Amino acid sequence: MGHELAKVRQSAVLPYRWRKRRLELLLVTSLDTGRWVVPKGNIAPDYTPRESAEKEAFEEAGVRGAVSKKDIGHYAYKKADVKGGAICRVELYPMQVETVEDDWPEKAMRRRKWMPVERAAAAVAEPRLSELMLAFADTAEPA
16 A cells, blocks of 8 residues: 555554563554554644644553654555545554553443554554564563
């Protein structure tokens, strides 16, 4: 999928934590298909892509934390035809999760799950997102 076709700019977080010196990523289910995705959305007016990604992390996954100042890359995907079928270009920002809330805006609409990196990378549909996850894992260091 060529990025030159991208029509909609979005941003996302890659929520992560360290458990027993092992990196884990948090995924959420999408609203329409229930597949595993990272928290993402259209860049909100008056927000930077990073700020918008941070907002989506809380709304979709109920997590807060330290969001990297720089994205680690981008990936593209096609929205479902019922949602207009637009091609979206998503900037991905790592976020070290500091707080996991018990209640959040989209709790009733989504599931969230911590996964080892390899499992998370296999669970998402977008090959480029999988690559970004694995590349991040290669460079991430325990806090």
